[in-house]
Amino acid sequence: MAPLDDSENKKPAEMMDIRGPDGDPLEIPRLACDAMAESKPYPAYPEHNLKLGFPGELIDNWQEVAIAKMGELAKKNRAFQVYLDACVKCGACTDKCHYFLGSGDPKNMPVARQDLLRSVYRRYYTFAGKYFPWLVGARDLTKEVLDEWYAYYHQCSQCRRCSVFCPYGIDTAEISMAAREIMDSVGLGDKYCNEIIGKVKDVGNNLGLQEKALAATLEGLEEDIEDDTGISVRIPLDEKGADILLVTPSADFFAEPHIEGLIGYAKVFHEAGVSWTLSSYASEAANFGMFIGSYENMRDVSLRIRKAAEDLGVKRIIFGECGHAWRVAYSFLNTLAGPFDFLDPNYPVPQHILEFTWNEIQKGTLKLDKSRNDHIRLTYHDSCNVARASRMGDKPGGQFEIPRNVLKAVCNHYYDMDRDTIMESTVCCGGGGGLLTDEIMDIRVKGAGPRMKALKQVTDDFGVTHMAAICAICKTQFSKVMPKYGYGMDSILSVHQLVSNAIILGGQEVEEDAAPQGDAAAAEAKQ
């Protein structure tokens, strides 16, 4: 790709002081056996497990129960059964996982990750494994095996990159989810995920943010917008009779750059002239039930959204920027909490905020000044679960086009990264699938390596300064790990943050040289 016609105002990477990692993003490392064997998240406390219906701690007859659970899952889930049987060990997936590329640990190769469990399945459930275990690599379920599961099934972000490249579509994410469910069923839960699901059940969101605090936060944001723009833009909470229920990840209420995205949604709704509301009861889009493979927990969390929609009497449901949330919303919500026949049938249930915004842009409702993002040279990170487990719009691949269409409508300098690292081949941020917890920072940083190298390429070639994402996990993960790769923590932006920058609100007085609000870091990069 040629650097288009604006090569003069291109800033060389050195000038911006970006010392990202050089090299081929998908370079295959030498094997480093057991390099990551000690990477384990904290186990859940009994109270976390019990709340989700799992035994509090590792039960005495855990082997027996785990093996039985494995058989039960094989009966309940075709993917699990077929994928355990069908792998031919062709090796096509071995170089597809970002955690392997980043760590070199062979157990992070997708097929090897599956084999940690497949070896046990074979031992107890197949003829060959029962009678000739050495022949097919079958092994008993021992404490060492369980520990290995705990380590390596928490080094899979369930990103499905391997599934794209397997000739049978074998999805390691399905195996990881099942493995976590089996571990939960014997009392070996992961603290990060299980504690969070408990908070959603108690309070309504991952943060445990109470209704009052939430209301105060939102009020504060409304004031900020008014200070910045002179226009009063509402961020309504629990307003009965609103048309649209917005369900967004709770990180949008407090974390940077997420919050700028929330401001963006509010401005878009304001300009579109629709009535909308957030719900304190369902103040969380993310659904960590998926990460632990628990249909029941995923369903409980989803039903909160249904109840909120019913109680508030809305006509539509729209989801904010969140990757795994959008997978559960787009692909599973209808299954888990449907049918949604009480909503307006003219709109898909649910919709993504980007579907809404792109639609408004096409209708011409939004007044956009792209030059307000001229200090930013942008690329876009396709979040794994949006890319490979969902869709936007009515055509396959809309999940790639719509975000790019919106970004190009609000930003003059947009460049894609290496084709092998975007769209359906996107490399995960390294923090997805329930791994966004600090005790496993090492694998998170390593897992982000391929993305960081791909970013560095466009920084070198086109002077790219920032990367936008539509996932709360991606945003948090990148703001933590980018500094380790020589980028500022604010090089990661929300898509709706860029929309927010570019929008000129009706009645807003536009000063010459108005600095884009809410993006001090970006402004710095300009200097």
Next chain:
Amino acid sequence: MSTLYALLYYVATALLVIGLAVKIRQYARTPAPLKIPTTPAPTTASGVFWRMFREVVFFESLFKSNKWIWLFGYLFHGSLLLITIRHLRYFIDPVWWWVSFEQPFGIYASFGMVLGLAGLWGRRILVERIRYITNPSDHLMLALLIAIALSGMTMRFLTPTDIIGVKMFFLGLLRFQINELPDTPALLIHLGLVAVLFIVFPISKLLHAPGIFFSPTRNQIDNPREKRHLAPWAAELEK
């Protein structure tokens, strides 16, 4: 010897057919609780048909993934198909015209089969990552297939066997009568190994053949918002 092989083939075929039927039934009856197509995915049934068609006929995902594995794998599977078609002539009388026409291709495909398998085996030994994931059974499977190919080629190119006799034997089996089987060593080895292949098929990784048709990431339609998908056991939770 003829009786032994006749029995072997009845048993092996029965195990193959019953074993596969049991597995296919198991796959078909196991519900897929959630919509998990790997996207972008087709939004219509005909779109899914084409997606599967491209996977099965062209190994599309493998092509995207790794050109070497694709090349050797495709060479092997394509050759195997031609060879299998060629072998139909031992089971039908009169031989269909297109099977006669295909004979020379089937013969040369044997070289393709060996080459493809050798390539796959070479990668299994030489590429560190693939060596790591290899079990003894993976080597044995390759050895079995190569031995089948080589023993077959021996009969074609080195020590011809009485193929009329072979045909009489198999046509006889189809009518439940046991005719004399020529006792060339290469033939006995070839047939013995093929019987082994039949027997291990339903209990080995060869299950990838039926498996691919049941892979939810490939065979599901991307329409979860339009059409509610619900597994029977999940429906129970709603009561």
